[in-house]
Amino acid sequence: xxxxxxxxxxxxxxxxxxxxxxxxxxxxxxxxxxxxxxxxxxxxxxxxxxxxxxxxxxxxxxxxxxxxxxxxxxxxxxxxxxxxxxxxxxxxxxxxxxxxxxxxxxxxxxxxxxxxxxxxxxxxxxxxxxxxxxxxxxxxxxxxxxxxxxxxxxxxxxxxxxxxxxxxxxxxxxxxxxxxxxxxxxxxxxxxxxxxxxxxxxxxxxxxxxxxxxxxxxxxxxxxxxxxxxxxxxxxxxxxxxxxxxxxxxxxxxxxxxxxxxxxxxxxxxxxxxxxxxxxxxxxxxxxxxxxxxxxxxxxxxxxxxxxxxxxxxxxxxxxxxxxxxxxxxxxxxxxxxxxxxxxxxxxxxxxxxxx
Numbered sequence: 001x002x003x004x005x006x007x008x009x010x011x012x013x014x015x016x017x018x019x020x021x022x023x024x025x026x027x028x029x030x031x032x033x034x035x036x037x038x039x040x041x042x043x044x045x046x047x048x049x050x051x052x053x054x055x056x057x058x059x060x061x062x063x064x065x066x067x068x069x070x071x072x073x074x075x076x077x078x079x080x081x082x083x084x085x086x087x088x089x090x091x092x093x094x095x096x097x098x099x100x101x102x103x104x105x106x107x108x109x110x111x112x113x114x115x116x117x118x119x120x121x122x123x124x125x126x127x128x129x130x131x132x133x134x135x136x137x138x139x140x141x142x143x144x145x146x147x148x149x150x151x152x153x154x155x156x157x158x159x160x161x162x163x164x165x166x167x168x169x170x171x172x173x174x175x176x177x178x179x180x181x182x183x184x185x186x187x188x189x190x191x192x193x194x195x196x197x198x199x200x201x202x203x204x205x206x207x208x209x210x211x212x213x214x215x216x217x218x219x220x221x222x223x224x225x226x227x228x229x230x231x232x233x234x235x236x237x238x239x240x241x242x243x244x245x246x247x248x249x250x251x252x253x254x255x256x257x258x259x260x261x262x263x264x265x266x267x268x269x270x271x272x273x274x275x276x277x278x279x280x281x282x283x284x285x286x287x288x289x290x291x292x293x294x295x296x297x298x299x300x301x302x303x304x305x306x307x308x309x310x311x312x313x314x315x316x317x318x319x320x321x322x323x324x325x326x327x328x329x330x331x332x333x334x335x336x337x338x339x340x341x342x343x344x345x346x347x348x349x350x351x352x353x354x355x356x
Contacts, residue, residue, distance in 0.1 A: 005106045007198035010164035010224060011291040014346040017052035018292060019100065020044060022066050023093040024058060028333045035329040037069055043297060043337065045075030046323060048082040050292040056088040088139045089132045094335055097156035098133035099342035100140040115141045116196055117148045118155040123214045124179025151196045154180045158217035158339055163224040166200035166259050168193055173207050173216030203256050207245040211283040219338045220285045222249060225316040228258045229265040233287045242271055267316065270308050272301045277332050288336035289313060296320050299327035299336035
């Protein structure tokens with residue numbers, strides 16, 4: 001009997017919901033935690049206009065505080081009936097990396113939606129503890145009644161991006177780092193990405209952006225916006241430390257083709273001006289956007305390139321509303337919008353032909 005086939009839908013596929021983990025770890029935003037929950041409240045409000053929002057909280061006290069803040073902001077797009085809270089403890093708020101990876105599974109003529117429970121080790125053991133974060137997918141599965149499957153490999157959601165048609169973006173700097181899966185070869189990692197996510201071709205990029213503590217997550221620089229188009233962050237200033245790595249990745253992308261052999265369309269996305277806090281270069285990037293059903297939420301940083309980035313992304317998503325969210329406070333935690341969100345696709349079934 002053939003093994004089950006799995007496929008990860010692309011982010012622009014219809015969502016049932018978006019998952020968040022409410023922020024509470026002061027050390028993630030040292031000296032600047034105060035304004036961070038309000039950013040999450042704004043994200044939840046915008047997302048509730050588009051789909052359900054499921055928020056992991058430590059306890060009822062945190063739920064009450066989060067709900068109160070969301071209501072106090074009184075965002076015009078808020079649909080509070082679509083926001084749900086769950087007592088699922090976390091160590092930190094980066095739901096993209098510790099959250100449930102929902103995929104389609106086709107097995108013996110039947111298909112369903114399951115959760116892949118990848119191992120999470122806090123970006124190579126950088127921050128402890130991480131046991132609650134590692135347990136989030138299994139706890140969400142128990143809550144939702146879905147099956148959780150353990151591939152037995154360390155993988156963060158921000159390390160990959162898929163087009164839903166056999167292509168997967170990642171970086172050598174992250175996935176081949178010995179602090180993730182030291183006993184696995186490159187080919188073994190590729191086999192797992194094919195086996196569990198339907199990745200027929202893995203597009204390996206190089207280094208990530210300056211200030212990124214994840215060892216080069218791809219969602220800070222290159223993202224699919226449809227099956228054949230990738231946006232890639234570029235830095236035109238040759239004196240900026242991001243210039244050469246991003247130019248290298250841009251040239252790599254131009255050498256890849258879609259499943260029909262046609263070269264990918266590669267769209268340049270500007271980088272914001274270098275962004276610092278207390279002398280530390282932060283991983284500010286417009287590529288860390290999130291695609292919801294009716295909106296695309298884009299991090300902005302109060303600089304002149306914000307409007308250019310929003311225009312580029314609006315052209316990529318003509319049927320969605322592209323919204324800039326001020327992330328100058330959020331990025332002090334070394335992440336932005338995509339890092340704190342995780343989509344749950346609406347699709348309940350997939351055919352074997354769609355993943356093979």
